Amino acid sequence: MSYGAANLDDDGAGSKSTLASAVYHQLRADLLDGVLEAESKLRVEWAVSRYGAGASPVREALNRLASEGLLGRHDQRGFFIMPVSASELEELTRTRCWLEERALRESIAHGTAEWEEQVVLALHRLGRASRLSPHNPSSLDPDWEKLHRIFHRVLISACRSHWLVGFCDQLSDHAHRYRQMANDGESMQRDDLGEHRLIAECALDGDADGAVEALVNHYQLTAAMCLERFRQGEESKAAAGKAERARG
Template sequence: MTYGSADMSESAGAKSTLASTVYQQLRDDLLRGVFESESKLRVEWVVSRYGAGASPVREALNRLASEGLLGRHDQRGFFIMPVSAPDLEELTRTRCWLEERALRESIANRTGEWEEQLVLALHRLARAQRRLPEDPSSNNPEWERLHRAFHRALIAGCRSHWLTGFCDQLSDQASRYRLISQEGAERDEIGEHRLIAERAVDGDADGAVEALLNHYRLTAAMCMERFNESGDHRVGKALRGRR
């Protein structure tokens, strides 16, 4: 019985590891806009693409659906969540609401350690290249990781794991729009991030919030403009209809 229990435990651990691997790979592809919006994701197709069994694939798909990166039809499987101008507007507005509260709380409760971590996150982001040197049209995954770390450091002192969790979820959705649109060519991004950090470290809550919300709204506006220019069928029609 002991050996059987050990074998079952190892098997469960292997499935969990596979599910985590599929989850991360599929999540990255979803955020980068690899798949067609609103297209179906059949379990068999995902199994074939990512080289994993049906059980870990279903676990990964369910996890992504719970995070809002996939939709789910009863008895009909999973599908890629659609993108649209109204959704981007709502997403940006909601993200601004929540992160304003999180940033104000972080500044109100700031410590020396929080300030150091924020300055360090800014320094690392400033040293990273936004685009891949060998492919200037592609975003650098390391920059994306450091960018996320900077924004996470901003609100890390809010003392609410619920609030940071909601902010993380909205950040994922915003990143998806930004990566699909390939936004980010004509702006002083590091200057925007530096202004946010400097005001936060100085304890200027109103100024830091203003800089952060301007940063998010500019990103959304540039995403919409890029979609409008390209005529991307995923949101381009909606954008033209709203102008």
Template structure:
């Protein structure tokens, strides 16, 4: 006999595993901007896209909403959180506050193992191609993973899993804005150079210099995104709407 909350043919463990799989796929797609054209995320649409039952899909959607990666209207389902200059300003400011503390704590409590992991994270990031070869406007998913790993490695020695968790949440929220900034034309930005400076100052124990480089890195991304938003950038259309009637 099946439990009333378990769909036919699924065990509780199977349902949980499927919900986790849908959650991870949805989360990855949200953070890389693959769902920006969908204003609303209807359960039926998600079921069709990810090939899962309605129950694990609802579980995954509710989990993402609880993390703030999706919005939810009572009785009206789920939707992508809108982007705005005001939210970006607050997000960047808060991220700078927390990551400054996390980086300073990591440098103060450095270990040889932490230094080795940071060097390795930078090395892996440097070897990855940022853009997809067949689509230069789109970031390579592998680069995105290694980029996140580098920033996590910077603060890994801060001795607070709570602080790391909060920084991870802010990083997730910032991802969609970073996707907007990455398409800004003619930026001439040296991303790898910025990451190298952050790592070098960190490894040298220069806390003030490392914090300055890290915060400048985040603020530059935010400024580029702000410019795009000011131009009337529509993330669902993937282009500026200025001049359109």
């Protein structure tokens, strides 16, 4: 399978940086959406074939993703997709709550009328979107995902630190990866709009403590659902191994 970058080449109209950027965005989306298997090797030759670009822009894209922590790198042995684990998710959630608490408190303290309008608009748009894909009820709708990301970004956008927002964005990316991997119809039975509305209402009322509590509870509930999927997966593997040994 070849992606959109295939119509560009190193010697054609597209520059190497344009090719590298195209590969970066396509591969990044695949990593975050759980399309590629965790812990597997990611060879340059394979990426060249899949994304339709030359080795040089592919390596540039892989190095960029490694710098963001979405890929790992073995000395002299190339790249690999970062593994996922319950302990990593717990640490990720804990750190995300720490950073976004500070960002949200700062946004509430320094929020303007324009910021308030953006929060209201982001919540309204999120509420009108369908969380589940109409084509696959067991997966999240990409449009909802985009609006969900915008809502959380707007909440902290008045914190007066692009560094803090950037760190929060990076953690959000990693959390998205876990959410996609743990996705199923049953785990999504929750009042997500109610959770987002509570965060927004507290923030708009200037209730920083209430907003932070609602935000942390929101993230921790998501993490708990993901951890439950990890537990179920481990139990399934154990049962399969037991059955295999019994047959042997």
